[in-house]
Amino acid sequence: MFEFKTIALFAITAIAEIVGCYLPYLWLKQDKSILLLIPAALSLALFAWLLTLHPTATGRVYAAYGGVYIFIALLWLWVVDGVKPTMWDIVGGVVALVGMAIIMFAPKNA
Template sequence: MTSLLAFAGAAVLEIAGCFAFWAWLRLGHSALWLVPGGVALAGFATLLTLADSPLAGRAYAAYGGIYIAAALLWGWLVEGHRPDVWDVVGAVICLIGMAVILFAPRAMPA
């Protein structure tokens, strides 16, 4: 459960941080957007370290499913673009993959 909460928080921070750069470069907002964007990205990286995995690569792979679903929600709630059925199907597939990676029974390393 700790991983899921960390991943959810990390997704919000990563998307918000990247959106700050998007707002500056693509939407013409002030470069001051980069300050909270950088802080958000640092928070994102910090939260990923809380995942219940001894391997960074495995944690990042599992996080990908949460990120995809969160990005679609961001697009809907912040940018006003409602996901279509294929967005939802794709996100569900990714969340199933995340669950397999994160929750599969594994032997403890020697």
């Protein structure tokens, strides 16, 4: 059954993945220090390790994780990039979270 712990794990996993991709972006596109690749690699290693902690590392969990990833990415857009999400961003994020909830809560023997 679904637990808050699972959603928190999804969120932490998404943050690790985003940080691991964002830091090389800063180096490549914004002329920041190449040393950013070190924490980027550590963050991506953390991301890979966190994936092993999910209840079952199969397609269903990864699909549900994708919905949380979309929501966290939109928060990142707003908080880190300083770009306020549009109404359509918010609608898309809600649709992704609803999709995640359907995947996680639907009866599995149906």
